[in-house]
Amino acid sequence: MPFISVTVTEGRSDEQLRxxxxxxxxxxxxxxxxxxxxxRVVIHEVPETHWAAGDVTIQERKAKAND
Incomplete structure (x- = not known):
């Protein structure tokens, strides 16, 4: 029984997730x-403030890119 676990940031539509x-x-x-x-497929949605790489959250990266 294959089990697929995917973690993405919040913000995608129900149609995209489907x-x-x-x-x-x-x-x-x-x-x-x-x-x-x-x-089996499980999707975990994480707030952009809870996902970081190199001590910078996704939200911080997006904010800096928009400056």
């Missing part, structure tokens, strides 16, 4: 011949 689930499921079925009903 499309992501579909694409990941279909790719898994094609890649490893898994039965579609056995593919």
């Amino acid at each position: 499309r992501l689930i579909t694409e990941l499921t279909e790719a898994t079925v094609r890649a490893i011949d898994a039965p579609k009903q056995n593919v």
Whole structure:
């Protein structure tokens, strides 16, 4: 039973997240011949203030890019 866990920042529409689930499921079925009903997908949404690289949050990077 394939289990796919994806972490993204908040702000995507329900339609975008639904499309992501579909694409990941279909790719898994094609890649490893898994039965579609056995593919599990979980999406974790994280605020931009809770995701950082190099001690700079995504929100801080976006703010600096807009200056």
